[in-house]
Amino acid sequence: MRRAEILCAAALLLVAAVALREALRLSIGWGDIGPRGGFFPFWLGVILAGSSLFTLIQGLRQPRTPQPFLRQEALRPVLTVLLPIAGAVLLIEVVGFYLTALLYLLGYMRWTGRHTWTTTLLIGLLFPVIIFFVFERWFLVPLPKGLLEAYHPF
Amino acid sequence: MEALANLLHGFTLAISPYNLFIALLGVVLGVVIGVLPGLGGTSGVAILLPLTFVMPPASAIVFLSCIYWGALFGGAITSILFSIPGEPWSVATMFDGHPLAKQGRAGTALAAAFIPGFFAAMISVLLFTFFAPPLAEIALRFGPPENFAVLLLAFSTFAGLGRGSPAKTLASAAIGFLLASVGLDIVTGRPRMTFGSITMLSGFSFITASIGLFGIGEILASSEEALEFKGVQGKVRIRDIWEVLRALGRNAVTFVTGTLLGFWIGVMPGTGATPASFMSYGIAKQYSKHPEKFGTGVVEGVIATESAAHAAGIGALLPMITLGIPGSPTAAVILGGLYIWGLQPGPALFLEQKDFVWGLIASMYIGNVIGVLLCLFLVPVFALILKVPAPILTPMIVLFSAIGAYAVNNTTLDVWLLLVFGLVGYVFKKLDYPLAPLVVAMVLGDITEEALRQSLILSDGSLLIFFTRPIAAGFMVTSLVLFFLPALLPLLARIRGRVAPQKA
Numbered sequence: 153m154r155r156a157e158i159l160c161a162a163a164l165l166l167v168a169a170v171a172l173r174e175a176l177r178l179s180i181g182w183g184d185i186g187p188r189g190g191f192f193p194f195w196l197g198v199i200l201a202g203s204s205l206f207t208l209i210q211g212l213r214q215p216r217t218p219q220p221f222l223r224q225e226a227l228r229p230v231l232t233v234l235l236p237i238a239g240a241v242l243l244i245e246v247v248g249f250y251l252t253a254l255l256y257l258l259g260y261m262r263w264t265g266r267h268t269w270t271t272t273l274l275i276g277l278l279f280p281v282i283i284f285f286v287f288e289r290w291f292l293v294p295l296p297k298g299l300l301e302a303y304h305p306f
Numbered sequence: 307m308e309a310l311a312n313l314l315h316g317f318t319l320a321i322s323p324y325n326l327f328i329a330l331l332g333v334v335l336g337v338v339i340g341v342l343p344g345l346g347g348t349s350g351v352a353i354l355l356p357l358t359f360v361m362p363p364a365s366a367i368v369f370l371s372c373i374y375w376g377a378l379f380g381g382a383i384t385s386i387l388f389s390i391p392g393e394p395w396s397v398a399t400m401f402d403g404h405p406l407a408k409q410g411r412a413g414t415a416l417a418a419a420f421i422p423g424f425f426a427a428m429i430s431v432l433l434f435t436f437f438a439p440p441l442a443e444i445a446l447r448f449g450p451p452e453n454f455a456v457l458l459l460a461f462s463t464f465a466g467l468g469r470g471s472p473a474k475t476l477a478s479a480a481i482g483f484l485l486a487s488v489g490l491d492i493v494t495g496r497p498r499m500t501f502g503s504i505t506m507l508s509g510f511s512f513i514t515a516s517i518g519l520f521g522i523g524e525i526l527a528s529s530e531e532a533l534e535f536k537g538v539q540g541k542v543r544i545r546d547i548w549e550v551l552r553a554l555g556r557n558a559v560t561f562v563t564g565t566l567l568g569f570w571i572g573v574m575p576g577t578g579a580t581p582a583s584f585m586s587y588g589i590a591k592q593y594s595k596h597p598e599k600f601g602t603g604v605v606e607g608v609i610a611t612e613s614a615a616h617a618a619g620i621g622a623l624l625p626m627i628t629l630g631i632p633g634s635p636t637a638a639v640i641l642g643g644l645y646i647w648g649l650q651p652g653p654a655l656f657l658e659q660k661d662f663v664w665g666l667i668a669s670m671y672i673g674n675v676i677g678v679l680l681c682l683f684l685v686p687v688f689a690l691i692l693k694v695p696a697p698i699l700t701p702m703i704v705l706f707s708a709i710g711a712y713a714v715n716n717t718t719l720d721v722w723l724l725l726v727f728g729l730v731g732y733v734f735k736k737l738d739y740p741l742a743p744l745v746v747a748m749v750l751g752d753i754t755e756e757a758l759r760q761s762l763i764l765s766d767g768s769l770l771i772f773f774t775r776p777i778a779a780g781f782m783v784t785s786l787v788l789f790f791l792p793a794l795l796p797l798l799a800r801i802r803g804r805v806a807p808q809k810a
Contacts, residue, residue, distance in 0.1 A: 153737075160737055164477055171484050174499050178491075186763035189491040189498045192755045193484060200480035203473040210473075221736060226530040233529040237522065237704050241725045244708060245718045256701050265697025275698060283709070291357045293713045296721070 154214055156221035161208035168201035236260050248298035253280040309439055316664030320672050325365055329669055332369045333676045336376020340383070341691050343390050344528055345703055347377035347636045348745070349521030352513050353706050355643050356713030363647040364665040370640045371623065371666060372673040375427070377636075378579065378619045379677045382419035382612060383688055387412060388537040395579035395615045398587040402600065402607030404538075409603055412540030416685055417550040418608040420542070424678035425554070426565040426613035430620035431670045433569055438656075438667070442628040445653035450764065451771050454757035455781035457750060460575030460631050462785035464743045471738065472789075478734070479743035485510045486751020493759055505719055512642045512748040514711045516635075518724045519741045521707045523731020525700060537692065542682050550605065557606040560590045561613050568614030572621020578634025578742075579618040586614030620670060627663060628653055630753065635742040642749045 171193055178190030222230065236256060243252040257276040261267045287293040319325065339350035351373050358366035381393030386403035399419055406415035448456070464475050488499040489509030500506040554561055564586040571582035590610035591600040600607050622633030623640070630652035632638035644651045655663050681688070711724040734741055747754075765771035773779045787794075 156733070157737055160733060160739075164481070167481070167484070171499070174501070178498050182767060183494075185493060186759050187767075189494055189496060192758065193487050193499060196480045196483045196487070200477055200484065203476040203480065206473040207471065207477070223530075229529050230526060233700060234526060236701070237525075237728070238725060240701075240704060240708070241721050244712075244721050249705075249708070249712070253701075253705050256705065257698075260701045261697050265695055267695075267697065279702065279705070283705070287357075287709060287713075292360050293356050293709070294716065295709060296712055296716075296718050298718075 153217050153219050153221050154211055157211040157214075158208060161204045161211060164204035165201060165208065168197045168204060171200065172197035232264055236264075244296055244298065246298050249295040250280045250284065250297075253283065309436055312439075312660065312664045313435055313668060315660070316666075316668035317671075319364060319661055319665040320368065320668035325368055325665070325669070326672070328361070328365050328369045329372045329673050330676055332372025333376040333379075333673055333680060336373035336378075337380035337383075337677070337680060337688055338376075338691060339373065340377035340380020340396075341392050341688050342699065342703070343384055343392050344521075344525050344699065346393055346520050346524060347374060347381075348639055348742075349517050349519075349524070349707070350377060351636055351639045352516040353521065353710035355513055355639065355646070356710055358643060358647070359713075363644075363649055363659075364662045366643065366647055367640070367662060367666045368669040368673070370643055371669060372676070374619055374636055374640070375670070375673040375677045376680075378427075378616050379420060379423065379681045380688065381615075382423070382608075383416065383681070383685060384692065386415045386419060386608075387540050387689055388692060395583050395618075396611075397580075398583045398611040399608055399615075401587065401611075402602070402604050405601070405603030406605070406608070407538040407540060411603070412538050413542045413546035414549055414605065415603075415608055416540055417542050417546040417682065418553065418605045419612045420678050420681045421547065421550050422554055422561055422564075422609040423612040423616040424674055426561070426568065427616040427620055427674040428671070429565050430569045430572075430617040431667070431674070434620055434624055434670065435667055438624055438628050438663075441624070442653040442656040445629050446657075448653075448777070449775075450757045450760035451775050451778040452781065454754065454761050455772055455778040455785065456575075456629055456631060457754045457757060459781050459785040459788070460625075460746065460750070461743065462789040463574050464740065464746075470740060474737075474739045475743055478739050478741065479747045482515075482744035482747025483751045483754070485515065485744075486512075486748045487755065492752050492756055505717075508715060510723070510748065511711075511714045511720060512639070512745060513714045514720045514723045515727050515748055516639055516745045517707045517710050518727025519731035519734070519745065520635075521703065522724060522728025523735055523741070525703060526728060526732040527735050529700075537689065539686070540689065541686050547682070553605045554609065557609055560594075560606050560610050563589060564610045564613035565617045568617030569621040571614070572618030572633050573624050575625055575631045575633055578622050578636065579615040582618035583611040583615040586610045616674075623666075623670075626651065627655060627666065632746060632749065635745055638742075638746045638749045645749075 175190035175194035175197055179188045180190040180194040181188055236259065240252055240256045243255060254276050257279055258272055261272045261275065287295060335354060339345050339347060351370055354373060358369055361369065377393060381391065381396035382399050382403065384390055384392030385396040385400040386407050389400055389404040391397040391400055403415045403419060461479050464479065489507055491498050497507055567586050568582040571585065572578060587607060587610050590606055591597045594600065622637040625631045625633045626637045626641050632641045641651055649655065649659060707724060708721050711720040712718065714720055731741060761771055772782045
């Protein structure tokens with residue numbers, strides 16, 4: 153936990169540094185119409201840097217704790233949720249929303265949930281169809297079709 | 307009574323078949339969101355926000371606010387029957403609600419959540435109806451310095467009243483503001499913080515951020531513990547309703563305190579229903595004749611938390627509609643919706659968008675009536691949602707989140723950002739960085755910067771302008787006191803501690 157705390161604060165410090173550099177490039181002074189573009193981001197960068205520095209120092213001064221950021225046995229369940237999400241995001245980019253929904257539901261229900269093929273297929277097919285009618289037809293929200301845009305039947 | 311005439315007009319709008327249907331749909335979806343532990347009111351409202359793009363603004367606000375009312379009711383169902391909070395604001399409801407349910411009095415516990423919640427909401431809407439117009443009238447006279455001071459107050463309450471490290475609260479808000487500043491400079495229109503990238507010109511959307519931080523982050527965090535929904539069956543019978551009404555009479559003080567406290571906490575920018583329910587529970591316990599029974603299943607424990615939570619939900623919309631400042635994270639997302647619908651939140655709404663404002667207020671009455679009736683009679687149906695196994699629910703919530711994020715700008719970039727924000731949300735949640743300031747800062751970033759820069763233009767660069775104008779000065783002093791409260795309290799305690807031994 154302590155190491156995660158320190159790493160996170162250091163990462164935020166880095167974000168602050170990037171923001172400060174960009175703010176200085178935009179100039180933080182007084183222009184023709186009041187403060188220039190970098191003025192507001194600059195002070196935010198200062199605040200972020202100050203507060204993360206505080207957290208960082210506090211973390212460093214803290215004694216080592218036995219409690220880890222992620223318990224050994226919790227790693228697996230988190231990854232079984234996280235990796236499919238990441239996969240689905242990638243798939244949406246490539247094959248669009250509808251096919252992703254089908255594949256994601258099929259895969260996740262079948263392998264993590266151990267549901268029967270009947271349930272899996274039923275929900276996997278029904279869900280995208282309902283989504284299509286509710287979003288694309290009823291609320292006129294177009295969903296991503298990926299590289300298959302031209303091949304979509306609708 | 308101009309307010310009454312306006313309210314009547316609002317009712318005629320709200321009971322049009324289309325708006326009634328929208329309200330019903332919103333409440334049902336809200337209850338579902340409330341019941342599901344992995345899906346909170348804030349991310350739920352954000353996910354469904356794109357659905358409002360095709361609605362007229364007056365219906366869109368009814369839809370979103372009704373989701374909020376529904377979620378307030380729904381959270382209690384999961385807490386009481388399953389001992390898992392459906393929403394953060396129903397954690398305290400669990401303390402006494404679940405023991406009651408285990409004693410076979412689930413119906414009483416549920417009724418004790420819904421009925422006081424409903425009455426508290428009604429009292430709060432009444433307060434809202436008569437407080438909002440005068441408050442807006444005062445706010446109309448605000449200039450940029452006053453606006454900035456009020457905005458600062460919103461963020462100071464986060465740091466001052468929020469639990470956890472003020473440094474982390476500050477960092478979280480600063481990140482939100484920085485993300486909001488990416489894109490075009492609001493005053494000069496020049497690109498900034500985009501690092502030469504064209505995709506970053508449009509900036510970051512608060513919708514993607516709130517779905518990622520609250521939605522995906524929550525899914526990841528809760529995946530660590532394999533949740534098992536072993537619940538108690540519960541149904542509200544007419545007998546339970548009578549019992550609760552009588553209990554309400556006996557505990558009128560607890561109920562009224564909870565309602566007024568909740569409303570006040572809700573109005574305070576940036577806090578909302580969650581701290582309100584905890585505080586109300588604490589007070590009810592402290593002033594009870596039998597505090598030792600709290601936690602074992604006393605009806606007044608549920609009455610205290612639920613009345614405060616519902617009152618706070620309504621209260622949170624008061625500063626949103628009158629000042630353009632959200633009273634809670636969920637209200638922040640609704641406020642962001644106003645910008646998307648092309649409305650300028652703030653006091654001018656009361657003059658220029660009367661239909662919008664009074665339609666919203668009327669729908670608060672209607673939405674809560676729908677909510678309480680649905681919940682009282684359909685609890686078993688809503689509890690069924692939790693019978694759906696996690697392997698089916700998780701992908702569905704993720705897919706809905708992806709739709710919500712994508713629909714903002716119709717780019718898959720937002721879906722990737724969703725993943726990034728989800729990871730950030732997970733890490734932040736584990737390290738106790740509060741997420742609400744980040745989202746609120748993203749929504750309010752542009753108007754805060756504008757108010758600050760305009761004030762400085764007015765004063766030729768002097769910060770004194772915030773202290774020489776009386777209203778602004780009042781807000782500034784209050785926010786400074788609130789901000790340094792966490793630092794001041796231990797100091798005060800130490801001084802008192804030092805004085806006490808000397809006396810002895």
